[in-house]
Amino acid sequence: xxxxxxxxxxxxxxxxxxxxxxxxxxxxxxxxxxxxxxxxxxxxxxxxxxxxxxxxxxxxxxxxxxxxxxxxxxxxxxxxxxxxxxxxxxxxxx
Amino acid sequence: xxxxxxxxxxxxxxxxxxxxxxxxxxxxxxxxxxxxxxxxxxxxxxxxxxxxxxxxxxxxxxxxxxxxxxxxxxxxxxxxxxxxxxxxxxxxxxxxxxxxxxxxxxxxxxxxxxxxxxxxxxxxxxxxxxxxxxxxxxxxxxxxxxxxxxxxxxxxxxxxxxxxxxxxxxxxxxxxxxxxxxxxxxxxxxxxxxxxxxxxxxxxxxxxxxxxxxxxxxxxxxxxxxxxxxxxxxxxxxxxxxxxxxxxxxxxxxxxxxxxxxxxxxxxxxxxxxxxxxxxxxxxxxxxxxxxxxxxxxxxxxxxxxxxxxxxxxxxxxxxxxxxxxxxxxxxxxxxxxxxxxxxxxxxxxxxxxxxxxxxxxxxxxxxxxxxxxxxxxxxxxxxxxxxxxxxxxxxxxxxxxxxxxxxxxxxxxxxxxxxxxxxxxxxxxxxxxxxxxxxxxxxxxxxxxxxxxxxxxxxxxxxxxxxxxxxxxx
Numbered sequence: 218x219x220x221x222x223x224x225x226x227x228x229x230x231x232x233x234x235x236x237x238x239x240x241x242x243x244x245x246x247x248x249x250x251x252x253x254x255x256x257x258x259x260x261x262x263x264x265x266x267x268x269x270x271x272x273x274x275x276x277x278x279x280x281x282x283x284x285x286x287x288x289x290x291x292x293x294x295x296x297x298x299x300x301x302x303x304x305x306x307x308x309x310x311x
Numbered sequence: 312x313x314x315x316x317x318x319x320x321x322x323x324x325x326x327x328x329x330x331x332x333x334x335x336x337x338x339x340x341x342x343x344x345x346x347x348x349x350x351x352x353x354x355x356x357x358x359x360x361x362x363x364x365x366x367x368x369x370x371x372x373x374x375x376x377x378x379x380x381x382x383x384x385x386x387x388x389x390x391x392x393x394x395x396x397x398x399x400x401x402x403x404x405x406x407x408x409x410x411x412x413x414x415x416x417x418x419x420x421x422x423x424x425x426x427x428x429x430x431x432x433x434x435x436x437x438x439x440x441x442x443x444x445x446x447x448x449x450x451x452x453x454x455x456x457x458x459x460x461x462x463x464x465x466x467x468x469x470x471x472x473x474x475x476x477x478x479x480x481x482x483x484x485x486x487x488x489x490x491x492x493x494x495x496x497x498x499x500x501x502x503x504x505x506x507x508x509x510x511x512x513x514x515x516x517x518x519x520x521x522x523x524x525x526x527x528x529x530x531x532x533x534x535x536x537x538x539x540x541x542x543x544x545x546x547x548x549x550x551x552x553x554x555x556x557x558x559x560x561x562x563x564x565x566x567x568x569x570x571x572x573x574x575x576x577x578x579x580x581x582x583x584x585x586x587x588x589x590x591x592x593x594x595x596x597x598x599x600x601x602x603x604x605x606x607x608x609x610x611x612x613x614x615x616x617x618x619x620x621x622x623x624x625x626x627x628x629x630x631x632x633x634x635x636x637x638x639x640x641x642x643x644x645x646x647x648x649x650x651x652x653x654x655x656x657x658x659x660x661x662x663x664x665x666x667x668x669x670x671x672x673x674x675x676x677x678x679x680x681x682x683x684x685x686x687x688x689x690x691x692x693x694x695x696x697x698x699x700x701x702x703x704x705x706x707x708x709x710x711x712x713x714x715x716x717x718x719x720x721x722x723x724x725x726x727x728x729x730x731x732x733x734x735x736x737x738x739x740x741x742x743x744x745x746x747x748x749x750x751x752x753x754x755x756x757x758x759x760x761x762x763x764x765x766x767x768x769x770x771x772x773x774x775x776x777x778x779x780x781x782x783x784x785x786x
Contacts, residue, residue, distance in 0.1 A: 224666065231625065231669045232632065232646075233662055234654035242659070243666055249725045250667060254614040254680070260690065261683035276548035292412035298639035305635060308645040 219244060219251070313340045315475045320384055320532045323478060327373055327383050334369035334383030338362050338427050341385045345429070345476045353451050354461070354470040356390050357398065358430035365427045372425045381539055382425035387477035389468050390431040391438055392523065393512040394418050401514050402446040403436045405637045405656025415512020416547065417481065417523055417540040424539055429477045432467030436658045438488055438516045439624065440464050441730045444721045445660045452717070454496060456757045459714040462492030465526070469496040472526045479536050480526040485517045486616055487709075487734025489524045490746035494709035494762025497748045499533045499779070500526050502734075504770050505741030506551040508537075509544035517623040520616075520738040530747065530779040537772060551770065559777035561786065567594060567778070568604035568702035576610060578729065580712040582752040586761045587708050590749045590782070594706075597781055604698045604705065608690040612736035615691065617728055618671050618684035619739075625668025628661060663724060692740045699768040704778050707733045709746040709762035713754070733764060743767055745775040747783055 224240045224247075235243070290303055299306035313332055326332055342362060349355055359365075362385075369383035388394065391401040393411035395418075400406040414422065421428075435445035443451040443466035451466040453459040454474040461470040465482030469492035472480050482489040484502040493500025501524045508523045515521060525536035544550045569591065574584075595601050633639035633652025640651035657665075671680035698705060711732055720727045737744040744766040751758040765782075767774040780786070 219670075223670075227666045227669045227673070230673070231665045232629075232649040232653055233657070233665065234650040235662070239659070239662070243663060246663055246724050247667055247670070250617060250728070251670075253725055253728075254618050254684075257611055257614045257618070257683050257687045260608065260611060261686050264683075264686055278545060278548075289412055292410070293635075296409060296412070296636040298633060298637070307634060308648060310645055 219247060313337060315340050315344065318478060319529050320380065320478060320535050323384060324380050328378055334366040334373065334427060335363055337383060338366040338385055341429060341477060348474055349476055351452065351457060352454060352470055352474055353449055354432055354467045354474065354476055355387070355430040356400065356402065356433050356448055356467070359397070359428060362427060362429055369425045369427055379424045380535055381421065383427060385427045385429050385478050386421065387429050387432045387468055387471040387480040389465050389482045390434050391483060391514040392418065392481060394428060397431070399431065401437045402434045402448055403656065403658065404447045405631050405652070407638060409636055413512060416509035416544045418512065420540055432471055432480065434467055435464035436661055437514060437628070438464040438483055438485055439660045439664055441487065441491055441727055442720070443467060444717065445658055447658055450717055453714050455759055456714070459716055460495065462495035462714060464488040466492045468526050469493050469498060469500065472528060473498050479532050481523060482526055483513055483521060483523050484738065485520045486620065486738050487731045489526065490709050490734050490744060490764060491730065493526060493746045494760065495714035497760030498526055498528050499530050499745065499747050500524065501533045501537055501745045501772070501775070502737060502743060503537060503541065503772060504551070504743045506549045507541050507743070507770065507772070509542070509547040509550050511544055511546035515627045517620040518627060519619065519623060530776055530783060530785050533745070534776045554770065556770070556773050559773045561777050561780040563777050564598045564600070565703040565774070565778050566600045566602065567704045567706050568602055568698055569706055570606040570609060571603045573606055573609045574707065578711055579708065583708045583712060583761060586750045587763060590763050594782060602702065604702060606694040606698060608687065608694050609736050611687050612691055612739055613728060613732055615684045615687045615739060616735045618680045619688065621664040621668030622672050622681050623668070624664040625672060628665050631656065660724070688739050691736055695740045695742060703767070703774055705766040707764050709733060709764040713752050713759040713761060737766055742769055743772050743775060745779055747779045
């Protein structure tokens with residue numbers, strides 16, 4: 218069973234601040250959902266789960282779509298929450 | 312007066328070609344209807360201010376003799392698809408002021424055809440939900456009954472087409488987000504084969520399941536829009552290579568499979584079952600062969616889906632952190648900015664799926680959930696593969712009930728998830744399916760639409776169009 222401290226840990230991993238009320242609600246909601254999805258064990262419990270990379274393949278292409286420097290700068294900068302002289306502004310890291 | 316109520320793309324195209332009316336007049340007719348009803352419905356998050364200018368460009372194109380089937384056709388676009396220079400918010404607070412810096416591939420194609428974009432439509436935030444109640448900007452009401460939901464997540468697009476606020480519309484479908492609102496609003500909605508339509512420029516939700524698809528009042532309208540947007544795209548490596556697909560006559564007789572066990576699980580409203588049986592009878596009378604088939608692993612679809620989707624959501628949503636774009640809420644330091652921005656910018660369902668996804672992907676649980684879900688997903692896919700050796704089409708209801716009341720399920724996420732029982736397995740298998748109107752349930756004097764879902768094998772959309780037209784008596 219999940220507890221509030223588990224929700225805390227998951228929220229920290231997911232970089233989301235949650236209010237106490239939100240945590241209680243999540244705890245209440247997630248329990249039944251996990252209970253429901255556990256029914257896959259009826260079929261999957263005895264199956265070999267080791268290899269299982271799905272049947273997908275990587276498709277690559279040459280990096281030949283480079284646009285000239287500055288082409289989209291204005292559009293990018295307009296969407297930035299904070300900017301200065303066409304640079305994205307963030308808080309000091311060190 | 313243009314009769315927009317009975318208008319189809321083909322009819323509008325002919326009228327525009329003959330000069331019976333202009334694209335401007337057509338756009339004005341839709342804008343007038345929007346003015347009249349959308350304050351109540353709330354299908355649109357934004358009606359563009361340059362609709363008439365776009366229509367003038369279309370008229371110039373028509374005058375110069377370069378008319379295409381979709382030139383001048385008014386279309387609504389779900390708010391998670393990018394149109395350069397316009398806001399695309401995915402109905403989220405975190406992207407409230409986000410302006411798209413490029414066109415989605417589907418938009419680029421439609422622009423070439425000269426369509427008129429009417430506006431961006433309401434949806435569940437980042438396409439997570441089945442009722443548009445998760446929109447940060449309020450619910451879209453059902454055009455038939457304002458106390459009920461329009462469905463979701465593409466509820467705004469469905470309501471817009473059903474209420475004649477656009478002739479056709481684009482939506483996206485990860486687990487039923489086109490078909491379910493189409494059914495609730497009494498129109499046609501197609502979820503194409505995974506890879507049939509490029510997703511470059513649509514905001515990702517469940518990347519192994521998402522597809523863009525069309526809404527229309529008729530099968531032919533949905534078909535026209537699908538043909539306009541489909542095709543291989545070097546910007547989306549999951550797109551399938553172009554193949555010549557033969558149009559199939561609407562008179563062709565098909566072998567149609569009914570997954571009886573799956574339908575007998577319970578939880579389906581009696582009116583839906585009755586309507587479904589009537590639909591089967593109708594198909595039989597039309598000369599199709601109806602057989603029972605077994606899809607034994609389909610009953611695990613929802614369980615698989617609600618592991619895979621949160622897992623993919625938790626990684627796809629990581630980009631919304633308030634750093635490069637979107638809402639930023641300032642904290643004590645850089646990391647704290649993430650926590651505060653995501654707290655303020657994301658809604659309850661998005662947070663729920665992120666937390667759930669983080670859990671199922673976390674060390675120690677990955678094997679128990681995500682890995683096993685992928686194995687069962689393969690079993691489900693194999694069930695369909697086997698069934699399609701014997702039948703051309705599979706049929707189910709689109710939804711277990713008619714459109715529910717606003718607020719009815721919003722506090723019980725599991726109950727809301729169970730709404731997707733018939734639509735989710737199709738996305739897991741990557742095959743195409745279409746929802747078409749199949750009748751009405753009379754509730755308190757209101758005729759609430761029901762829908763049936765035709766399902767075909769990979770890249771067999773033309774089979775779906777043929778059987779659907781035959782069912783609806785469309786030529």
